[in-house]
Every structure is written in structure tokens, then in C-alpha cells.
Amino acid sequence: MTTIINKIKLSLSEMYKKLFQSPTMKIYLLVVILYFASCIIQPNYFSSSYVMSTLVLASFLGVLAIGQTLAILLGGIDLSIIVTFNLAAVIITANVDNQYQMLIVFMTLLISAVIGLINGLGITLLKVTPIVMTLAMQSILTTTLYLYTNGMARGRSPDWLRFISTESIGGIRVMFILWILIAFLIWVLLNRTTFGRRLYGLGNSPNVTFYSGINNNMITIIVYMLSSICAGLAGMLYAGYLGHAYIGMGLSFLLPSIAAVVIGGTSILGGKGGYTGTIPGSIILYILIGLLTNLNIEEAGRKIINGLIILIVVLLYRKFEEK
Amino acid sequence: MKNKGSQSTLKIFWAKNRETMIGYTFMIIVFALYINAQINFFSPYGIKSTFDQLLTLLYAGLGQTFVVLIGGVDLSIGSMIALSNSLAVVIMVPLADYLGSDLGGIITAIVIVLLAGSLAGLINGLLVVYGRLQPIIVTLATSFIYTGIGMYLVPKPGGLIVKGYSQIMTGSIGVIPKSFLWLVIALVFIWIPIRRSRFGQSIYAIGGNEYSAFTSGINVQKTKLIVFMLSGLFCAMAALLLTSFTGSGDPTKCETFTLNAIAAVVLGGTSLAGGRGGFVGTIAGVIIFSLILGLLVFWRVPTFFQEAVKGSILIFALSVGILEKIKFHKRYYPTED
Numbered sequence A: 001m002t003t004i005i006n007k008i009k010l011s012l013s014e015m016y017k018k019l020f021q022s023p024t025m026k027i028y029l030l031v032v033i034l035y036f037a038s039c040i041i042q043p044n045y046f047s048s049s050y051v052m053s054t055l056v057l058a059s060f061l062g063v064l065a066i067g068q069t070l071a072i073l074l075g076g077i078d079l080s081i082i083v084t085f086n087l088a089a090v091i092i093t094a095n096v097d098n099q100y101q102m103l104i105v106f107m108t109l110l111i112s113a114v115i116g117l118i119n120g121l122g123i124t125l126l127k128v129t130p131i132v133m134t135l136a137m138q139s140i141l142t143t144t145l146y147l148y149t150n151g152m153a154r155g156r157s158p159d160w161l162r163f164i165s166t167e168s169i170g171g172i173r174v175m176f177i178l179w180i181l182i183a184f185l186i187w188v189l190l191n192r193t194t195f196g197r198r199l200y201g202l203g204n205s206p207n208v209t210f211y212s213g214i215n216n217n218m219i220t221i222i223v224y225m226l227s228s229i230c231a232g233l234a235g236m237l238y239a240g241y242l243g244h245a246y247i248g249m250g251l252s253f254l255l256p257s258i259a260a261v262v263i264g265g266t267s268i269l270g271g272k273g274g275y276t277g278t279i280p281g282s283i284i285l286y287i288l289i290g291l292l293t294n295l296n297i298e299e300a301g302r303k304i305i306n307g308l309i310i311l312i313v314v315l316l317y318r319k320f321e322e323k
Numbered sequence B: 001m002k003n004k005g006s007q008s009t010l011k012i013f014w015a016k017n018r019e020t021m022i023g024y025t026f027m028i029i030v031f032a033l034y035i036n037a038q039i040n041f042f043s044p045y046g047i048k049s050t051f052d053q054l055l056t057l058l059y060a061g062l063g064q065t066f067v068v069l070i071g072g073v074d075l076s077i078g079s080m081i082a083l084s085n086s087l088a089v090v091i092m093v094p095l096a097d098y099l100g101s102d103l104g105g106i107i108t109a110i111v112i113v114l115l116a117g118s119l120a121g122l123i124n125g126l127l128v129v130y131g132r133l134q135p136i137i138v139t140l141a142t143s144f145i146y147t148g149i150g151m152y153l154v155p156k157p158g159g160l161i162v163k164g165y166s167q168i169m170t171g172s173i174g175v176i177p178k179s180f181l182w183l184v185i186a187l188v189f190i191w192i193p194i195r196r197s198r199f200g201q202s203i204y205a206i207g208g209n210e211y212s213a214f215t216s217g218i219n220v221q222k223t224k225l226i227v228f229m230l231s232g233l234f235c236a237m238a239a240l241l242l243t244s245f246t247g248s249g250d251p252t253k254c255e256t257f258t259l260n261a262i263a264a265v266v267l268g269g270t271s272l273a274g275g276r277g278g279f280v281g282t283i284a285g286v287i288i289f290s291l292i293l294g295l296l297v298f299w300r301v302p303t304f305f306q307e308a309v310k311g312s313i314l315i316f317a318l319s320v321g322i323l324e325k326i327k328f329h330k331r332y333y334p335t336e337d
Helices: A003-019 A023-041 A048-073 A081-094 A099-126 A130-148 A157-168 A172-193 A194-204 A206-211 A217-242 A251-263 A274-294 A301-321 B007-037 B044-069 B077-098 B102-129 B136-151 B165-169 B179-198 B196-210 B210-215 B220-246 B251-267 B278-297 B305-328
Strands: none
Touching: A003 B196, A023 A274, A048 A081, A048 A194, A048 A251, A048 A274, A048 B220, A081 A099, A081 A130, A081 A217, A099 A130, A099 B077, A130 B210, A130 B251, A130 B305, A157 A172, A157 A217, A157 B305, A172 A217, A172 A274, A194 A217, A194 B251, A206 A217, A251 A274, A251 A301, A251 B044, A251 B136, A301 B136, A301 B179, B007 B278, B007 B305, B044 B077, B044 B179, B044 B196, B044 B251, B044 B278, B077 B102, B077 B179, B077 B220, B077 B251, B102 B136, B102 B220, B136 B179, B136 B305, B165 B220, B179 B196, B179 B278, B196 B210, B196 B220, B210 B220, B220 B251, B251 B278, B251 B305
16 A cells, blocks of 8 residues: 555656756746746736736737747747738738738738748758848848838738737637647647657757758758748737837847747757747746836836846856756 | 969968958949949048948947857947947046046046946856857847946937047048048057967967867967957947947947948858958958948938848858858758858
């Protein structure tokens, strides 16, 4: 009898170890701790509506950061996602009166995919470093953006989009549900498919994957296409949230997207980490932003604290790694 | 007697400086177009205003070149410029009043700003070396911090400078514009001595292969620290020049310098992997950038097209360099990243 109990105890403690000592769990723990800490500072945070609205705000960054996570996992980076984001938002708001909404959505995602395709081709065929390629695309797309809108974004978001981004079903915001769904898909992609395995392999060592007979270029191209598609998706959803689009709406998301990925434990060199970390990473960033805005800390102070947080988190990760 | 040993000096030169030469070829093309368009280029005003524009980017590019050479990227360049710029406009006039002399105020302000910039760079270096973090992450985070400090010092664009400041920093000595002198200083008195020193050799060694450099006895940590500190120092220099042109402080406008500096470095043939290239190429990159802007204005191209042109040039310049490599032997073997 005691041996069975001991066995149960043992397996429970093993489960406990695995669950709570995994680095990702630590980040989720950090989110909870941070939330409660902010509740102490601001008692009216202790409400479901606040939690929900923070989660929804974080979800836009979250979807945007999917692409960034994938690109960083490969050892690269995607600096063009913000303009793809902006472009998609602008397209969907400009065509609000078009009766074929599904077609517009499809076209927007298609355009995003093409952008990602160009990124991927430049990186693999022309062998241009990701930083430079996506930077260059960002510049080119900014011009495209201006051309498309003639300098000013017009239109407003279609009602169905506004519904997704702002309404709730059964007390939970639709946007949040959507985010969880997409996150689940990405998790499956990264952890349960061959593609995901190869992605990690490629991020860890391009040479080994190449000699294993895997088509490195194909994986890279698909990753950057996914990145741009997610950015376009995020752009559309954010436009739904705001009700309209404007030029420059993506700018404030670039560094936070990288920050969310890094805070989430993904190594900038690639091969380690994943989207499960980016989710709490985005949430943490938004709790902080909300808290700091609420405390009426001016933008200067907010920026400084933002940077300090990233530094502290990354330094802590380093310390844990070396142990 | 062209052959010295197994390779002629010309071949060696080409092999070592291939990408820089491509950068300069570009520059000459753009230069030719520029001169062709601007009839009054060779007037003193034409040359002066051209050099004025590119000075800030030049020093920003100098700092970025060092960091890129050791294999990293400095994303906080624009922020350090913002910080120094804000600091300059905040302390200069009070200092001049306190010391009772305009010149004293200017000089003290310059010294303080340079020290502050070096400190910012040093902090970057400490985090990279002792925190064992990637430069891109460290500079990403510190870019927030430094811009924040800049915004704290100068919440709205403004600030004051002492009246004689612009005259001292820019203007002309006779026919020669001072900005041209600043270029010469950067190249002849800063870059070339460093390049030829042991320190410079260490930089290239680290960029080529950090582990080999380490096992060869090079003090990698010290070199990296100094590199980042220099980056901050040159950003402060760039900020001082920027302040003399604009006469005020605006931390929010400095963000573009970061990516523009990376672009200029890359255009000039310095490899982002480190170990290849140098400031000589960056000069070409900076000139290309600034001249293109002037050209577009002259051809009456709408301003937002500038971005697309910048991007296309970047891609084009890099792929040209790479196509050469592919031609030779790396076709079937993946490049080590």
C-alpha cells in the first residue's frame, strides 16, 4: 500500500518538477505575480474587465509577434512586419464598402504572403542578411503605403471586423479567444509537425539541417511568409479595434514585438524557445504599459522602465542558463 | 615585377576590399548623377551644404562601423545621439552663464556631452561583455532607456545653444568648409590610426572569428568594451554636430539615424558578420545616402519615394556583392551563419 502511495507521490513530484521548473512556466508565473503586484498598486485592476482588456490589447501584439517569434527562431529577424501590419489595416479599411468582404480579406492576406515571399527570396536566394532584407522591405513598403493611400488613410473598419476585435461572447472577448486559437495552431505547428522540428533544427544549425537533406531555403521562405501573414492578420484586427487605420500605426509595435519574443525566452540566436513564451511576454509588456500609464508616468519614464525591464529579464535568463 | 610572392598586391587588395570597391563604384555613379543635376555643386555653398548634411550620419556611421566589425549591431545609435543632443541643449547655456564666458560654456558642454556619450556606450559594452548578452538585445533595450532620458531632458523640441556654437562647429575656414575638415578628422585622425593599431587588428580578428581571436591571446573583453564606448563617443560627436545644425534638441527625430547608419555601413561594404570592411566604405555609404536624397529632391520625386529608393539600393548593393561569391564556390554548400 505504502509503495503505491510512494509511487504516486514520486510521479506527482516529477510532474510538479517538470511543470513548474520549465522556463516557460516561470514566465507565466511572472505574469501572475506582476498582475497581483499591479493590483496592489492599483486596486481597481482587480476586475475581470481590466484583465480582459489587457489581454485583448496584448493579443494584437501577440499575433504580430508570432511572425517575429518564427523569424527569430530561425536566427533571423523581421523588421518589415510593422509596415505589412499597417498596409493590411489600410487595405481593409479603405475597402469597407466593397460587398465582397471575404475576397478583400483573402487579398490582404495574399498580399501579406507575397511580401513575406519577397523577404524569404531575398534572404535565401540573394543571400541578403535578414536584418538588411527586412529593413529594405520596410522602406519599400512604406513608400507603397503612401502610394496606396495618397498620404492619408481613409475609410473605417467594417462592422464584422469591429465585432471580432471589440465584442465579447459569454463574458470573454472574441479577440482573446481568437488569439488563443491561433496560438494553439502555432504551438501545434512548432511542436507537433515535422515542419516545426525542421524549423528548430535550422535555427540551431543550418549546416546540420542541410546535410540531413532538408530544404533550408524552403523552410526559411515559409517562415517569412507566415510572419508577414500574421502581421497582416494583426493589422486587420487592430484596425477593427481602433475603428480606422492611420499611417504609422505599426511603428510603436516593432521594438515591443522583439521584446515580447525575447522576454518569452526565445534566444536571439535561434533554435531555442517558442511561441508559448511570447504569449506571456506580450501580456507582461502590456501590464507594464498599462500600469505605467496609469501611474501617470510620462512617456520618457515609461520608455526607460521598458528598456530596464527587458535588460533585467534577459540578464536573469542568462544567469539561469549558466547555472 | 608585379608578383610579390604568390599573389600580386592588386589581387590581394581586391580580395580584401571587394565590397568596399563596389560601394565606391556606387558612390561615383551617384556622385556623377549629382554633379550632372546640380549645376551649382562646385560653388562653395553647394559643397558646404552637401557636407553639412552628411556629417551627423558620418559620425553615427563611424560608431556603427566599429560595432558591426566585431560582429554585432548597435541599435542604440539614434538614442545615444538623442541623449547627447538633449544634454547639449540643456546644459550649454546654463554652463555659459555659470562660467561667465560663452566659449567656456561651449567647451565644457562639449566635454560633458562626449563623456556622457562614452558612458552610455560603456554601459552597452559592460552589458554585452559581462552580462554575456547579444549586442542586438542590449542595444535594443538601452535604446529605450537612452531615448527616454533624452525625452526626459527635452520633453518638447527646443532647448538653447550658445550663440557662437554653430559658428565654431560649422561654417568655413576660408574656402574649405569645416564640415569637410570634420570628415578628414574622422578618417585621418580617428579611423586610420585605430585601424593600424593593435586595437584595430584585434577588432578585425574578433569579427572574423571570436574564438580564434581569444585563443590567440587577444583581450576580447577589453576590445569589445572599448568598441562600444567608442560607438557612444562618436554618437556624442554626431549629436554635437547635429546640435550645431539644428540649434535645438529633438529626441524623437533621432530614431532614423540608427537604421540609416546600419544602411550606410552595409552599403559601404562592411559585412554584418564582422571582420570585413571598414570606415572607408562607410564614408561611401553615407555619401551615397545623402546624395541620393539631394538627387531625389532635384528630380522632384515625391518625398515618400525616398524610402523605397533607400530600400532598393540596399538590396541591390548587397545582392551584387553576394552574386560574386556565389559564382565561385559556395553554390552547393550552406554559408555558416
